[in-house]
Amino acid sequence: MQNLWIIPALPFAGFLINGIFGRKLPKALVSTIAILSVVLSFAWVLRVWLTAGDLAVAPLHEHHFTWIQSGTFNVGWDYMADKLTMIMLLVVTGIGSLIHIYATGYMAHEEGYYRFFAYLNLFMFFMLNLVLGGNFLLLFVGWEGVGLCSYLLIGFYFVKKSATTAGNKAFIVNRIGDFGFSLAMFLIVINFGSLDFGKVFAAAAGKPTGVLTAIALLLLLGAAGKSAQIPLYVWLPDAMEGPTPVSALIHAATMVTAGVYMCTRSAAIFTHAPLAMEAVALVGLATAVFAATIGMAQNDIKKVFAYSTVSQLGYMFLGVGVGAFSAGVWHLVTHAFFKALLFLGAGSVIHACHGEQDMRHMGGLKKYAPWTCLVLACASLAIAGFPGTSGFFSKDAILTAAYEHAPWMFWVGVFTAGMTAFYVWRAFWMTFWGDYKGHGHPHESPWSMLGPLVVLAVLSLGGGFFFNVPQILSGMFPLKEAGADEAMLMGISVAAGLAGIAISYFMYVMRPELPGKFASALGGVYTLVYNKYFVDEAYDAAVVSPVIQGSESLLWKIVDKGMIDGLVNGVGSQAQSMGGVLRRMQSGNIRSYATWILVGSVLLLIALGVSGGMTR
């Protein structure tokens, strides 16, 4: 028995302690509890990883208690762990611990310190549930739970309206995704009679393609919500309202990749639904390009990385979509390294510039914050796919698979890679080169923050070597032997990356006046891109305001108050007026009363007498 439950339990304990007593406890203690809980669960993960034997052959299963039972259907609170799980666990707990450590420094001077760490631990708990869950429903538990935590953490500065609004947006958009997810689950139960991964995937092969496609597409909708894919990506950029460690942990490294994990987990279903696979690939690709273009025109450093996250997630989906699940997961892992690093670095930059986020007011930081500069360079290299860095391997794996699937996808992917390299390095140059345009004196961050950065830097540089996911997962997703022209493809993608770096250097270091010119030259296109294609505005105009307006003026005021209540009250007033008529008959005059009696008796006489006459 590996007691997997300990893994989520530790952070949960941390959450409880900090959540309930945190306000009274000293910050030091709070942070120790928080960090300890995560680190310990990381340790436990390692222990399991080392002692658990070959998970590919015998995945771990733990049934704790029956959660829901109705008729023949039942869902247990089951944890299961195979290699995929373990990778996710390592990433989540590992990076989780790093970011916790980092946060102690970053949040040192914030209000509600304890609250922050409580939420963070809660997030870890749910994320680990998501990963460990042995059936769709338990996965869904984590799925919604992390959504909740992201809502809480985005709205951490709850006095800021923009923050809380962003939080709501995140939650609600995710709900739309979950709508798809839950429908998928209903279909699964109808067709498989269970939600256990084991049962479902075992039976998947036998089911009609139509059903599987429907399920897969609905799952994709869910994944798109969680992993910020078109059309539901809109929440992620706003999510940057949250503190930077949150952006790093939740909106870069772990939560947003849940979609990828879920698709990979349900590979058995997807592989039998080619149409859905195609959809996944297209969505991924489209998102990748789309987000990348936006990323090129942003000036808020976190926004840049946010869009880059969206785009990179698109990459992962591309990988999954073209059937290279392991590649997708690999990119997930490496991306976790360098994107976390990018965000944390950005955090340290912001920290250095006293909370300034606009890159146009930065620059020349390399002499004020050398370490930050260095680690960000590593990260940027990795994301640009510089040969040897972790990003290089994973991205390459995806692109190769894409090429085998459909060459044009490869080309688009490469082009995106170029753009990625461009905007990341654009950000890099704008931040560290040139001279400082901000206010105050920028300063290097404390070691509590730099420490994790360094670790991550090492990972994002070397992660590709000692973290060969396809190898690890070969048990689940057999490796393809390298195609003939792989070297060539590799070359092309690297070239694209380098080109991107070069162009950005040219434009932002050698000829800093160029970008402005470009912008004015491009004109309309530029404003379009700069404003993120007005997607938010479009959604607002097309969906949000009509719904609210309609509900307010039509449903509430007209239907509810006007029609239904009007009808009810109308009946009442009718009754009253009928009473009024009767009043007027009651004239008080004896003779008219007598007349009524007379009339009544005449009618009675006729009725009875005549009816009597009829009978005989």
Place this chain on the structure above:
Amino acid sequence: MNLLDLVIALPAAGFVLALLLPRSQPQLSRLVTLAFSLVTFAVSLGLVTGFQSGMAGQQFVTNFIWIQSPEIHYHVGIDGLSLWLIILATFLTPIAILLSWNYIKDRQKEFFALLLLLEFGLVGVFASWDLFLFYVFWEVVLVPMYLLIGIWGHDRRIYAAVKFFLYTMVGSVLMLAAIIFLYTQAGTFDYAVILEQFSSGRISLTHTQETLLFLAFFLAFAIKVPLFPLHTWLPDAHVEAPSAGSLMLASVMLKMGTYGLVRFCLPMFPTAARENAGWIVTLAIIGIVYGALVAMVQPNMKKLVAYSSVSHLGFVVLGIFSFTQMGLDGAVYQMLNHGISTGALFLLVGFLYERRHSLEIADYGGVATVAPWLSILFLVTTLASIGLPTLNNFVGEFLVLQGTAQAHLSWTVFASLGVILSACYMLWMYQRVFFGETSEEVRHHVPDLNMREWACIVPLVVMMIWMGMYSQTFLPAVSETNAKILEQTRANAPLRVAAPSTSAGGQFHGR
């Protein structure tokens, strides 16, 4: 005189006793009623422990003839369906009393006494196994709630109270007609016997008769639920009622309707129920979406919660008329969930009202800064009511939707929209009330929870988590009963159709 009778009798006794107390010291009446309600709750827990799971029939039965002719029985008993609803009633009454502890200023003794009378009626409704008795309790509930709203309510209380009374009255008189008609057919009001006669085909109704009877019952229940478009009494009643009133109304009284549907409409008139399921479900779904949309734009917290109830109970009706085990289980479980979570919402809104004396969302904002615990508990409740997994509502909603999906996937698709929308209106309200800058009034008038309020809210929060995490405590009993009911809906249906309309059906023609 078994435990159940005790649970029924205690509140009544408390009611009388409280009325007899001297007007001079109201505190006494508070204590007495609280004591009674607590004892009742304790006793009712005995029902849980004594309840034998595994036998779907009634338990704790007491059955003796109350009125000779027409033969009317005092026949009470519980099964998995009524058990938890009774517990819900007994569980919430002490909380309601605590909630009103300081809030009620004038005529306290009457107020608290009426709460006990209400409890008496509610328990009775859920325990009755005699149609007449059921109707008696059904009406008994009406009066205290009418007075609670009308006397201790807010500005438009009278309009709300009368509206509430008349709405319910109209529905229930038709039900009375149906009950009497059944009596003329069956010669008894004893529900068990009537069911037996149905299933043995000794009563056989013509198709029209069955449909009309079904509709008569259904209307009464649908108004109580309330099912769109019969819901407009609810917002007024909630907004005008004192917090305790809203609490009991939303948490327990609305369940009378859904309970009636499961208990009576399905087993007695399966054919009609199945035939009419189509439009009923349509109304339920409209209610789900409509309620949510209207709730979204309410400026008043209680109204918002009220409309959210319309939406939530739409789920219950949906589950009931899916005629699937899961749907039914979910529906019943959802009754309890709604009782807990919406009850908690009204409780918390009540706390806010006691502080700020306003229900307008606009008058709040930034409460989280000054009252962190209040806002955290409110958040948990909010999350529960929008169906976050590991909290109670999720289990219910999931089962309902799953069950419905097994019946008609298209229904589920539309109903699930409600899940999205619920997040919209609840979170939006939460944001406007608790987040943002803290205004001066709020800063000064909104302290954090005090001990009494903790005592009120904590049990509910605990229940939310318990019911969300370990539904096995509650569901098995429910499932067994539901399985039986479903069995009846299947069993009775063919028999009725088979019954030769010439021989048996012919002699039952009303005009």
Place this chain on the structure above:
Amino acid sequence: MAGNLPANFMPTSADMLRFLPETILTVAGTLMMVLDPLFARRLPRMFGHISIVAFLLAIMAAISANSVPGLAFSNLIGIDGFGTFFRVLLLVIGILSVLASYRYLEREKADTGEYHALLVFSIVGQCVMVTANDLIMIFIGLEISSIATYVLAGYLRDDKRNNESALKYFLLGSFATGFFLYGVAIAYGISGSTKLDEIRIALANPETSTMMVGVATALMFVGLAFKVSAAPFQMWAPDVYQGAPAPVSAFMATGPKAAAFAIFLRIFLTAFQSNSDSWEPLIWICALLSMTIGNFAALTQTNLKRMLAYSSIAHAGYILVAIAARSEIGTAAAMFYLAAYSLMNIGAFAVIIHMCGKGETNLRIEDLAGLAKRQPVTAAMLTVFLLSLIGVPLTGGFFGKFYIFQAALQSHLVWLTVLGLLNSAVAAYYYLRLMVMMYMHEPGEVSNNLEPLTPSLRAALILPAIGTFVLGVVPGVILTFAQSGAALVK
């Protein structure tokens, strides 16, 4: 048989026993007349006490008389469960009316002797009605009761409203009586007898012209429908009830009505049973009309007495539903309902008597405002009566309605039942208005300077309240008796 004496004309002791209650009352009434000049000044309350004692004795007499049921006085009267039920009911009504009158008479400084004497006498008349087996007795009883009531209605002779009420009641009443009498004449013409049982036999005979039977039915129906204030002959009721002294209105709305319904049942279910198929639809219509007119007209009333008058019209409608059922259970239902109705109605009027003040100045519904704060007991009692009038379970009103509609449904009067029940939902509205006033408004000056409940009025409130509950919770006590009585109507 003119000339030679019939064998059985000498009244036997059994005859005497069977007529004992009326005798007791008559004696008491006469006694009061004798004592009036002596004690009217000094002991005004004495007469009330006397009549209560008389009523109690009469109740015992009635019950003991029921132990030897049978015809008496050459079949002019017959003692059966039915008659006894109504006798006792009427006597109880008498007691309650007396209790309700004490304070009122004191307040109005009216002479008590004649008042109570008339009350007692009119109940004598009603007792004669309900036990009569012969149209002559019915007619005389009716007239005794009516004439006494005419006088009572105008008892405060200097009060314009009293005069008018008396005049209206008198003129229209005699007018209706004329019709009734003509009907009797024709019935006599057809059957050659005025005894109900003989008429029944004669009418059942296929030779008799059903046309004239119809005519007789119609004319008698007019008279009776007037007395029970059923639509379309209800118009006098609101004016008369409003104008008459409050205790008298209470009495008029219960005593004469109950008696009239008793003979209604007797005549139509025995004498005219043969052509019941032809009059049943008319009762159907009248029932519906009465319920609807009564309830809807009451919706807009502002005067308490008037509102109760309309409500009593509506309740007459409910009882007609029971008659339309034309079954034993229907009869029993009607009897039970009359009992419940009388209790709650007198109770409600007692509250009015309590609060109306000298000269009946406070009769507006608004005058009830805040009563629950000033006099919770009074308010609670009125609430009980109102809930019973609405028909909320655990009250006599509810069970009565329930029982009536059960009878109706067993006679397949489905639509009448549904309409009736919907009507009762409408009725709920105006009864609720009173509760709203008492509980949900702040006290007005009326309830602020309201005199405390006198013992007699307290009794007149609490006894009916208890009765209402008893009838609602353990209806068996009355029900079984009503059923046995109903069985005897033949």
Place this chain on the structure above:
Amino acid sequence: MELILFSLFALVAIVCAVNMVLQSHPISSALSLVGVMGSLAVLYLLLGGEFIAMVQIIVYAGAVMVLFIFVIMLLNAGSEEVLKNRSLIAHLIGVPAILVLAGILVFFVQRGFPGMGNVKFGDFDGGSARAVGMSLFTNYLLPFEVTSVLILIAIVGAVVLARKEMD
């Protein structure tokens, strides 16, 4: 012979009755009512009701009508031309209703009793004072006694209502 008598007094009765309704002054109405009663008394005789006929004359035409006339005098009620009519209904609906009533009543009584023989004077003497008195004091003893209550009430009532206000 009988027919002539009947027609004569029937005519008188009807004429008086109509006159009573048409006369504007109550006194003349009262007098014509006396006329009606008188002629009815004769018809009673024809029908063999001697006793009733006598009572009709003595009690009715005598006592009761005198009482009426006394009251009319007492109140010196003038002719009612001055009184204005306040009930349209009575005329709009009343008049036709009355005509219908008269019509159907006549129709019914004529059709209702087919083959009722003739009234021949003297072939029924059950209306003699002896016969009536006999049955009044045997079979109809009870109502006879009970009427005393009626009379008593009438007296009390009249006294209560009509006496002068004391103190």
Place this chain on the structure above:
Amino acid sequence: MNPLLQTMTGGVPTAFYLTLSAVLFAIGVAGFVLRRNIITVFMCIELMLNAVNLSFVTFANHHKQVSGHIFTFFVMVVAAAEAAVGLAIILTVFKNRQTLNIDEINTLKN
């Protein structure tokens, strides 16, 4: 059969009496509804009663029974009693209102 034919055989057809009574009754009703002087209205009631009495006596003759007469007798007694009370009521009304116009006695109404 033809009434005239009956007259040949002597006597008066019973139907004639009944018709007369019906007509008188109708006249009484007419008076009640149409006249405005209370006393006259009251007298119309007496007329109605008389009409009814005629029927009773006729039927008594037809059935060769005394009970009809008895009934008539009691009707007369009642009529007398009613007259006493009725006139007393009229007196009080007149005392308070100085009018006998039935149309002016209409203060009690909605």
